[in-house]
Amino acid sequence: MSDTAGRTVLAVEGLDVGAGHTPLLHDVSFSIARGERVGLIGESGSGKSLTALAVMGLLGEGLHARGDVRLSGRTPATRNLLEVGEAEMARLRGDAVSMVFQEPMTALNPTMRVGAQVAEVMRIHGTRDRAGARARAVELLDQVGLPDVAHLARSYPHELSGGQRQRVVLAIALANDPALLICDEPTTALDVTVQATVLDLVVRGVQERDAAMLFITHDLAVVATVCERVLVMYGGRVVEAGPVEQVFADPRHRYTQGLIGASDLTGEQGRRQRAALPTIPGTVPAAGRFPSGCVFRSRCAHETAECATQPGWTPRGAGRVEGPGRAPGGDTQDEGAAGYACFHPAGDAA
Amino acid sequence: MVLRLLHRAMVFVLSVLAASVLVFAFMRVLPGDPARVALGINASDESVAALREQFGLDRPVVVQYLDWMRGMLTLDPGIEFISKAAIGPQIADRLQVTLILVAASMLLAVVVAVPVGIWMAVRHRHVDGVLMSAASQVGVAIPAFLAGIVLISVFAVRLGWVPSGGWVVPAQDPVGFLQRIVLPSIALAGVQAAVLARYVRSAVLDVLREDYLRTARAKGLRPVQALWRHGLRNAAVPVVTVLGLQLATLLVGAVVIERVFVIPGLGSLLLDSVAQREILTVQTVVMVLVVATLLITFLVDALYLVIDPRLRTGSR
Amino acid sequence: MMGRMRTSTTTRSLLAAVAATALLAGCNAGAGTSPDGTADGGGAEGGSEAGGESAGETGGGASGGSDETVRVGLVAEPASLDFTTTDGAAIPQLLLDNVYETLVTVDQETGEIVPALATDWEVSEDRLTYTFTLEEGVTFSDGSEFTAEDAAFSLERVSSDAWTVSLKSQLDVVESVEAVDDTTLEVTLSRPSNSFLYALTTRVGAMFDTEGVDDLAEEAIGTGPYTFEAWDRGSQITLERNPDYHGDAPYFATVEMRYFQDANALNNAMLTDAIDVVSTVQAPESLAEFEGGDFQIIEGTTNGEVVLSMNQQEGNPLADPALREAVRHAIDHQALLDTCWAGRGELIGSMVPPTDPWYEDRTGDFPFDPARAEELIAEAGAEGTELRLRIPTLPYAVSCGTVVESMLEEVGLEVTIDELEFPAAWLETVFTNKDFDMSIVAHVEPRDMANVFGSPDYYTTYGTEEIQTLFEEADTGTEEEQVAKLQEAAALISEDAAADFLFLLPNLMVADPDITGLPTNAITESFDLGDLARE
């Protein structure tokens, strides 16, 4: 690989996921380095969560993944995770890689005390003995800012608020000091008032561990505060990638442009007026119903006949790439692999 | 939690009272005079009236009701009109038989249905899971007595492996007991297992879709471990409900199997007593069954509290 | 004639008491079962043999006294052991002649009255006084001695309030009972009665211990070959051999009477060797399973006339005699018997079984003639009349009801079947309230013609004055007069179409081939176990 491989925690290359004959993810490639926080944005149905689950090896039954996913946590990335089998994956999950889910209300087992649920992840991976795990669980709960942790550890999830539960989930995710933390819209279901606190805890937790983070959200403002780099997904493809400031300030892909236009990154002030913001016309097609060629063309105002072919990856700053180009592939290993896949990029003198 | 239990207990007691009035009233309107049945054809009206008096059937109904209630509370509901046998011990004997039969069937049903149901859920997209699911559908559709008759025909009459029916007390003849309980348990458990397996399947399918199971897998548990440690307890709530309902149904439903296999259980006592118009016996047996059903409901409720902490505080 | 079946065209017949394996080979399903070569003569011959407990007993029967157990399968468990206050056939079937004995009894093969606890009896010239000489040295199972005092006590008790079942009226004719000495009993009647002596062979003649009637429902103390041992309610009653029995000790030390709720369970038990004898085959169609040599099938006769009763009370459709006659003509009795009772049983035209001395073949009175039936219906203007056939939930009634319905609908009547739970619902609806047009029930009590057809208040709603006179004359007249008058009565009942007589229930038993001493006929109230043995 490249020289940065030493610092690369997750490398995904040419990831395809399908259900039967319905393709759901195409040729998704990206990498995340140690200490790096990468946002993954897009509308519902764009394939964000699927990407995360594919990396975790938690795809539902009937879904199959192809491609190459490598994780270097405690051990170097010698194997494609898509091929290692369930036993090996189970050893990695919760240890080298862990995940925080969107819905804290249902993510915890309702019939198990929260302390035990935190301790369990350490017992599973044998990182601590029973007593040690229990003590550490309390510590972790304290670290994620929960009050009266000794008592709280003996509570059941239903006795906790949504924010508190998400902290517990975070504590579980961080318990074994993972090399990679995947967060799937961890604050979407929370009250606005606690969102910031939880986000802060997430970032702090990752930073303390110098871990890589893949942060899935549709909230561009969150990405802007949390992440350094961003991947934009639509129709199961990465349509644009790059440093957050660059992408947000100067989106190239028409979809990214629409997304940014539809949100308002000026902060709270803007949010209140979001009804007045422009929206992307149309709706996300059902899985497998995306158009061939550029997946966004059915909703794009700039569609031309050319868009019926798959646009290639254009590194940012480079000229327009003709014809169906190769996907970014290994290039994304490069930190500078900012780019987009669009024939009619915004900001170009078109 | 204690409050909730107390509340349930109060509901239980009130339900029993309401049911007892219902049962008693029902028995009073039942046509067919026990005295007439005892005396048979040709009996004169005077002798029938005399016997009614002897049976205490001429007293005011309220007195009869209170008398009966007192009898039941003191566990001595009296003696039968015709046979003069004490009702209490008789019901105790028969209940014991039925309970053993039902327990054996339930055990068999659970032992078969839970793994099969889990398997069907986990493999619901695979051929084996679908086939098992189809088989369970067919199992649900077969009348229990038909299964019993066929089992007897094959294993008792044709192959001669076990007796075709009857009952022996387990303590007296353990081998004979086991031989005699096998077929009725299978016949009774067959349908129950099929029904139960379908509920287990759907309960497990539900928890398989739960987020916390995904969380468990994200922690590093393998699918089977995750299901075992986090799924089953949660899947147990709906299954326990069904188990409770099944248990209650079985107490009476066993009557058919008792008939097929000539087992002197509570169900056959009920049928015989109805035929003989042993009103006191009938209403007491019915009450025993009703109380048992209510008790099971109560216990299931209590069991929920053990299984699901969310219910303990009542705030869900 | 006794025990001869309609189907006794068979070459070989089986003598139950001499069930030699050699004979078994020649036994087939429809086997007529008259005692081999002996009892053809019927009554007269049998009477002279009076002496043993039963004339059917020959050879190696009840001699031994083994420690074996015989398991007899029956349907209909008794509700109580007390037949003095509880009706039903199950109690006397179990207890009479086995636990309780009577002064005189009926020979199962010949139908003759023979000595039992009375070794001899004399009837006075005016036929009002019966003097019984009782057997000596007889003890009850509680140890006390059986004396004339016990006998007097037992008979007097029937007339008292202690007995409540309606059958007690059979002894209404008794004026006084006196124990002359320990072994002599004198019974005086208010009028001559032919039925009195016969009545003594039934449950009303049962001899109780003066000290042993406190708990009749759960205890039975008698002088018979067996004693009541245990009752496992819902499954079986156990009898033990009476060690002090005054007659020949029975072969089996223990008899287990096992009760089954339905025919199928009973059959299965027999097929799987859970029982040794099926006392009454409730589903004749299943007999095929027992053919083939592994079992002996005993087929004899009973007193069970299957009566299709017709409610002829004023205002009911069947009050019209023409319609009743049409019903009788419309039924093809042979086809009915073949269909609903597998051809087992015997056709009778009136209320008399062939084992009664006054039997005459009356099957020709109303031959199967649907055309005539339709004619009668047309004349009566009764086409399409709706008739409610309300039958008890008993196997023969249910099977035959369907066939009767079909046959009556063929000639243009509309029949609806209601099944009424037996006994309770049937007694209430049909018997007491007479809310029916037709019903089907077998009257199994011996010599019950007068009971069933003697009163207009009875559910058969017949009991004309003419018939009542005939019955009275029959009872008070000489034996010859009795026969003549009862023949006349039977003819009258038939001709008036007071009811239709579908057939006579067969006595169908299945037993292990080595069981002997089973009665071919079941013409008494008891199921005599004393003669049972195993070869």
Place this chain on the structure above:
Amino acid sequence: MSEVQGAPAGGVADTGRAPAGGSAGRRLNASLVLGGAIVAAVVVLALLSYVWTPYAPMRVLPVEPYQTPNAEHWLGTDRLRRDVLTQILVGARTTLFVGVVAVGVAAVVGVPLGILAAMSPGWLGQLVMRGNDVLLAFPALLLAIMFAALYGGSTRVAMIAIGIATIPAFARITRSGALGVMRTEYVVAARAAGRSPLGIAVRHVLPNVAGLVIVQASVSFAIAILAEAALAYLGLGTPTGQASWGRMLYEAQTTLRSAPHLALIPGAAIALSVLGFNLFGDGLRDWLDPRLEGR
């Protein structure tokens, strides 16, 4: 932004679940089709029996008994020389009758009770549900035995008893469904607008619990068919002279070994129709699943 927000976990791809049925949801499934076909077949048999049967219904024929299927009698003849096919056809009526009566009684009483309980949060609702609990303590077969003793054994009586015993099931499922509907915004709005409770019940609640009720009806239908067979076995069900599959099965048991087809044919008919109704119910539930989720 509203577009982007979407429904939580709504999209298939987002949740990582296979698109079984997809979010479109209402796709015909095998259970529904197969169950529907069997149910339809039973209905067709029953209707056919009104216009055509090979022989007069329940008539004893001048033919040999115990015939195996042959050209004259397609399914043979029984012990009482009746044509089996005729009985199967006419018996289909009884099967439907059984289910319609039992389910009818249960639904007609249970559904309004369930709605009442859901709409009256106070003592009335409590009373209804407690009464329901007491009724629940009388298992169906027990009620049927008691009713048979009271009114005599007949199909109608037995099925009314089964129906009464099934009331709690309908009341419960209706109540839980109705409670959900009562919380919806349009019902809250309707109440705020002063709509009468009856109006709300008929206009909003009933249509929304209909799916639940139909599924329950289908399952209860199957249970009623089995109960009829069991009662026939106990001699408390359909009386002789009326065609019923349960009765046929009961009558055939004494000749199970000599004439097994007499038991197998009605046995198969019962099992198949029960299977049909169960499958139909299951299929219906799956078909309605998007709305039933979370109950």
